[in-house]
Amino acid sequence: MQFEAKIEVSPRDGIANPEGSTIERSLPALGFEMTRNVRVGKLIRFEVEAESADAARSLVEDMCNRFLTNPVIEDAAVEVLET
Amino acid sequence: MQFEAKIEVSPRDGIANPEGSTIERSLPALGFEMTRNVRVGKLIRFEVEAESADAARSLVEDMCNRFLTNPVIEDAAVEVLET
Incomplete structure (x- = not known):
């Protein structure tokens, strides 16, 4: 399934x-x-392919923690919408 | 009234x-x-004082067009919430 993050x-x-x-x-x-x-702040959007909305969200949160944001100085709010 | 833009x-x-x-x-x-x-993209947030939600929105849209964004290359989506 395709999601918009x-x-x-x-x-x-x-x-x-x-x-x-x-x-x-x-x-x-x-x-x-x-x-x-x-x-x-910054606004990052992309399309992501995943099995379910939960899987997409955990994937996007993982990306955030690993390199899209710096958790020491930044807060990230993730939203995942089915497209 | 106070709004969050x-x-x-x-x-x-x-x-x-x-x-x-x-x-x-x-x-x-x-x-x-x-x-x-x-x-x-960018995410700009601030608090704004206005008479009504409509007044706050038109104020924020005016700020966008005048200097917060460059309408030639950027799109702006404005959201105004009462606080």
């Missing part, structure tokens, strides 16, 4: 997020003063 | 995605041969 990678709380801080500092100068706590 | 920024179809291509080339060497079409 979506991984949301965000910096963990307490880890510096320079890209987010830069956006946050720039927003007021551009007329947007109502935003707070900007964080920028 | 989430923007998924992905490269448009047909636009090169070197980070995704590199991951896709590396996966088989690491034992994952069942993945295809890897795309890496």
Whole structure:
């Protein structure tokens, strides 16, 4: 079966997020003063072939832990959808 | 009212995605041969203050078009949740 995997990678709380801080500092100068706590992460998507949704999810979580994310500084939220 | 905005920024179809291509080339060497079409984008999250969910959404879409994304090469999916 074919699944669509979506991984949301965000910096963990307490880890510096320079890209987010830069956006946050720039927003007021551009007329947007109502935003707070900007964080920028990564979004990884791909198609994966597996026996079942559970198998696909455990495969994707394994990929995350092994090399797609750095668990020391990043949190990953995995979503697997049947296509 | 306070809202949580989430923007998924992905490269448009047909636009090169070197980070995704590199991951896709590396996966088989690491034992994952069942993945295809890897795309890496950005995930921007922040808190926004607005009168209503509609106002928050139109504010965030305005930010996207003005400077958070490059509409020539990127697609943005905006999600606004009440907190």
